[in-house]
Amino acid sequence: MGMTATNFEAAKKSIQAKNFDDSKLIIAKQILDNNCLKCSQIKELMGLFSFEGSKLEIAKYAWHHVVDKGNYFTINDAFTFDSSVDELNEDAERPAPITNIFFIFFFCCYKAI
Numbered sequence: 001m002g003m004t005a006t007n008f009e010a011a012k013k014s015i016q017a018k019n020f021d022d023s024k025l026i027i028a029k030q031i032l033d034n035n036c037l038k039c040s041q042i043k044e045l046m047g048l049f050s051f052e053g054s055k056l057e058i059a060k061y062a063w064h065h066v067v068d069k070g071n072y073f074t075i076n077d078a079f080t081f082d083s084s085v086d087e088l089n090e091d092a093e094r095p096a097p098i099t100n101i102f103f104i105f106f107f108c109c110y111k112a113i
Contacts, residue, residue, distance in 0.1 A: 039071040043078050
């Protein structure tokens, strides 16, 4: 289960309030550190960034905070360049650090039980 619609809209407003991608990335990572999102929500977040590199960075970061990994391919549409899709897919193939595995289970899976 991803963030509720109300909480997600509030999160997007916090990101949109910033003028620069670097500042937006900080807020987006804070949101991801404390929540799990659906692929559709991650794709929406990516749309708030101006630069391809920022979109790629948040997509990579979000991989370990997504509840529906089977739909991660839908995020590819948010990129302009195929090289970004390739880099995201390469990054997604790497295993998560053990601390992320605990977080994913506790925050994403345990809440759903």
